[in-house]
Amino acid sequence: MKKLLVIYAVLLSAFMFYxxxxxxxxxxxxxxxxxxxxxxxxxxxxMVTFQSGMDYWKSSLKGFEDAAKALNVSVEYRGAAQxxxxxxxxxxxxxxAKRPTGIALSAIDPDGLTDTINKAIxxxxxxxxxxxxxxxxxxxxxxxxxxxxxxxxxxxxMAILLEEKGDVAVITHLNQLNHQERTTGFETTIQExxxxxxxxxxxxxxxxxxxxxxxxxxxxxxxxxxxxIFASEANGGVGVGEAVRLEKKLDDIRIISFDTDKGTLEMVxxxxxxxxxxxxxxxxxxWSLISLFHLHHELTEPQVLKTRDLAPLPLYVDxxxxxxxxxxxxxxxxx
Amino acid sequence: MKKLLVIYAVLLSAFMFYxxxxxxxxxxxxxxxxxxxxxxxxxxxxMVTFQSGMDYWKSSLKGFEDAAKALNVSVEYRGAAQxxxxxxxxxxxxxxAKRPTGIALSAIDPDGLTDTINKAIxxxxxxxxxxxxxxxxxxxxxxxxxxxxxxxxxxxxMAILLEEKGDVAVITHLNQLNHQERTTGFETTIQExxxxxxxxxxxxxxxxxxxxxxxxxxxxxxxxxxxxIFASEANGGVGVGEAVRLEKKLDDIRIISFDTDKGTLEMVxxxxxxxxxxxxxxxxxxWSLISLFHLHHELTEPQVLKTRDLAPLPLYVDxxxxxxxxxxxxxxxxx
Numbered sequence: 001m002k003k004l005l006v007i008y009a010v011l012l013s014a015f016m017f018y019x020x021x022x023x024x025x026x027x028x029x030x031x032x033x034x035x036x037x038x039x040x041x042x043x044x045x046x047m048v049t050f051q052s053g054m055d056y057w058k059s060s061l062k063g064f065e066d067a068a069k070a071l072n073v074s075v076e077y078r079g080a081a082q083x084x085x086x087x088x089x090x091x092x093x094x095x096x097a098k099r100p101t102g103i104a105l106s107a108i109d110p111d112g113l114t115d116t117i118n119k120a121i122x123x124x125x126x127x128x129x130x131x132x133x134x135x136x137x138x139x140x141x142x143x144x145x146x147x148x149x150x151x152x153x154x155x156x157x158m159a160i161l162l163e164e165k166g167d168v169a170v171i172t173h174l175n176q177l178n179h180q181e182r183t184t185g186f187e188t189t190i191q192e193x194x195x196x197x198x199x200x201x202x203x204x205x206x207x208x209x210x211x212x213x214x215x216x217x218x219x220x221x222x223x224x225x226x227x228x229i230f231a232s233e234a235n236g237g238v239g240v241g242e243a244v245r246l247e248k249k250l251d252d253i254r255i256i257s258f259d260t261d262k263g264t265l266e267m268v269x270x271x272x273x274x275x276x277x278x279x280x281x282x283x284x285x286x287w288s289l290i291s292l293f294h295l296h297h298e299l300t301e302p303q304v305l306k307t308r309d310l311a312p313l314p315l316y317v318d319x320x321x322x323x324x325x326x327x328x329x330x331x332x333x334x335x
Numbered sequence: 336m337k338k339l340l341v342i343y344a345v346l347l348s349a350f351m352f353y354x355x356x357x358x359x360x361x362x363x364x365x366x367x368x369x370x371x372x373x374x375x376x377x378x379x380x381x382m383v384t385f386q387s388g389m390d391y392w393k394s395s396l397k398g399f400e401d402a403a404k405a406l407n408v409s410v411e412y413r414g415a416a417q418x419x420x421x422x423x424x425x426x427x428x429x430x431x432a433k434r435p436t437g438i439a440l441s442a443i444d445p446d447g448l449t450d451t452i453n454k455a456i457x458x459x460x461x462x463x464x465x466x467x468x469x470x471x472x473x474x475x476x477x478x479x480x481x482x483x484x485x486x487x488x489x490x491x492x493m494a495i496l497l498e499e500k501g502d503v504a505v506i507t508h509l510n511q512l513n514h515q516e517r518t519t520g521f522e523t524t525i526q527e528x529x530x531x532x533x534x535x536x537x538x539x540x541x542x543x544x545x546x547x548x549x550x551x552x553x554x555x556x557x558x559x560x561x562x563x564i565f566a567s568e569a570n571g572g573v574g575v576g577e578a579v580r581l582e583k584k585l586d587d588i589r590i591i592s593f594d595t596d597k598g599t600l601e602m603v604x605x606x607x608x609x610x611x612x613x614x615x616x617x618x619x620x621x622w623s624l625i626s627l628f629h630l631h632h633e634l635t636e637p638q639v640l641k642t643r644d645l646a647p648l649p650l651y652v653d654x655x656x657x658x659x660x661x662x663x664x665x666x667x668x669x670x
Contacts, residue, residue, distance in 0.1 A: 004339055004340075004343070005339075007343075008339065008342070008343060008346075011343070011346060011347070012346070035371055035373065036370055036371035036372050036373020036374075036405070036406060036407055037371050037372040037373065037405050037406065038370065038371020038372070038373075039371075059636075063636065070371070070372055070634065071371060071372065072371055143649070146650075146651065149650075149651075280636075280649065282636035283636065283648070283649055286636070287649060290625075299405065301394075301398065301615075301617035301618065301621070313618070313655070314478070314615065314618055314622060314652045314653055314654050314655055315481075315484070315653045315654075315655040315656075316481065316484075316651075316652075316653035317649045317651075317652050317653070318649055318650045318651035318652070318653075319649050319650075320648070320649055320650040321650075
């Protein structure tokens with residue numbers, strides 16, 4: 001009987017010790033060690049966009065959500081319903097008032113949200129920008145497409161399609177910086193790397209399908225030997241496709257477009273558009289949350305925290321471009 | 336006695352159930368959910384450099400190790416002892432032969448390692464590049480300083496020091512691309528944003544202290560009103576500092592240098608060099624490991640895996656620059 005009591009006591013203390021050990025480990029170890037990178041489900045990170053109903057944001061939000069699952073934290077999606085700066089400022093103010101753990105923002109224009117972003121940061125809420133930046137703000141990082149590089153990739157793709165020879169044109173949106181950068185990357189690469197190719201025309205399609213179609217008709221008349229057209233945005237790309245199809249020049253002219261809206265993907269599937277450039281939108285959302293998580297948990301260089309310097313995170317993350325062609329277009333419809 | 340045996344049995348089974356539960360959870364949940372981002376200690380990620388003994392790598396390795404702790408995986412450090420391409424190829428071949436989980440490589444030159452990198456990737460070992468890239472290789476990502484942006488930041492810092500007026504010069508290393516980019520970023524920014532400042536001279540210091548000192552003497556003679564010098568690399572910066580001190584011009588000429596070797600930091604502390612640009616080396620190592628971990632565990636966009644496209648990760652991560660001045664120099668000595 002006494003012996004049993006001793007066994008009983010030993011077993012009980014072993015059990016208690018075990019329980020203690022497991023829980024001790026779980027509650028006192030920082031996320032920094034032993035537990036992997038994981039947060040609390042009470043942490044609430046918010047993604048804020050403009051024209052929040054647009055299909056374009058779906059994949060970024062999916063990336064944001066996937067990262068939240070991986071890190072065991074919560075996310076919310078907010079945005080201005082319209083393409084309207086004042087509305088986005090109001091939405092951002094409302095989000096800040098609720099004191100979220102962090103904010104990933106796509107800014108409707110480069111300057112208009114700067115004060116509101118800085119307000120969030122000054123009150124201790126980490127902010128990163130994705131897709132469209134606000135370079136003068138105090139946001140910690142920008143995650144988006146390098147538009148110049150995207151133009152470079154479009155040029156290489158065009159060179160492959162045309163076996164490195166022939167006249168090409170660009171239909172772009174001249175007023176917008178990102179389209180200027182795409183055009184410059186394309187032109188520079190053709191000029192410097194493909195001596196048997198020429199960029200014979202760069203025209204403004206104004207981001208409009210009908211206008212781009214009209215301009216394409218004009219170019220085809222002016223340059224009957226035209227072998228390729230790069231459309232730097234999606235509406236223009238569809239217009240270009242329509243014009244080339246209408247003039248029955250699909251066998252003569254290769255088209256490269258941008259983004260993966262339904263109209264563009266359908267033309268890729270039909271072989272009207274040879275390739276389109278898909279932006280790394282999932283990456284934008286995924287790495288935005290990973291970045292905010294690191295800021296919140298101060299998982300940055302010990303040095304940086306100590307000196308309160310300004311660059312705890314990578315300043316810029318180029319989220320990359322994927323070339324979509326007939327071969328892989330199917331999986332993009334699902335998005 | 337019977338009663339005690341029953342308690343004993345109940346307790347034992349509760350204990351077993353508890354143990355089962357805890358371990359079951361730990362071994363079957365994927366890293367993707369519930370456990371946070373964490374790997375196995377048997378995963379072995381290797382950092383490979385050249386001139387592996389250099390102080391410069393310490394902070395990158397620290398970042399690599401810090402990320403390994405956070406993710407519960409193992410790391411190793413390897414490198415060529417000399418500044419020698421053949422030796423680095425040999426080291427990389429040896430690392431590949433051991434089939435590590437992933438490799439973070441800083442390439443001694445942009446082309447020489449391309450075949451070996453591709454060999455690793457073709458055999459299924461993920462590779463990312465940090466600090467010095469190999470743009471034609473199949474490596475998934477490059478993490479390093481944007482040298483053009485660094486030059487831009489140096490220009491803004493110089494403008495602050497000189498209250499936006501005066502003549503400035505650049506001592507650089509004309510043969511190297513990264514130094515050309517730093518110089519262009521500096522010059523362009525001064526020209527475009529500071530109408531009362533002029534870049535009067537850009538000279539080659541050949542990455543050498545004595546040569547840079549000599550060139551600085553010449554510039555000071557030629558431009559007696561010189562108000563600032565930007566040295567785009569560390570040896571040159573120390574040479575510039577020596578020349579300016581020797582001619583007792585420390586009150587007239589502000590110096591901005593690059594990197595944080597001991598000689599540079601000492602001159603910052605003494606006030607000879609007003610500011611130096613610290614590269615985000617910890618970030619390079621930390622985010623290299625985070626990237627390799629994501630590749631190994633296929634924690635990338637589901638879409639990308641399905642279509643076997645080429646950009647599962649951000650293509651380029653700008654690891655940022657921190658301005659080091661007298662105020663925060665202390666903490667950099669510790670590194």
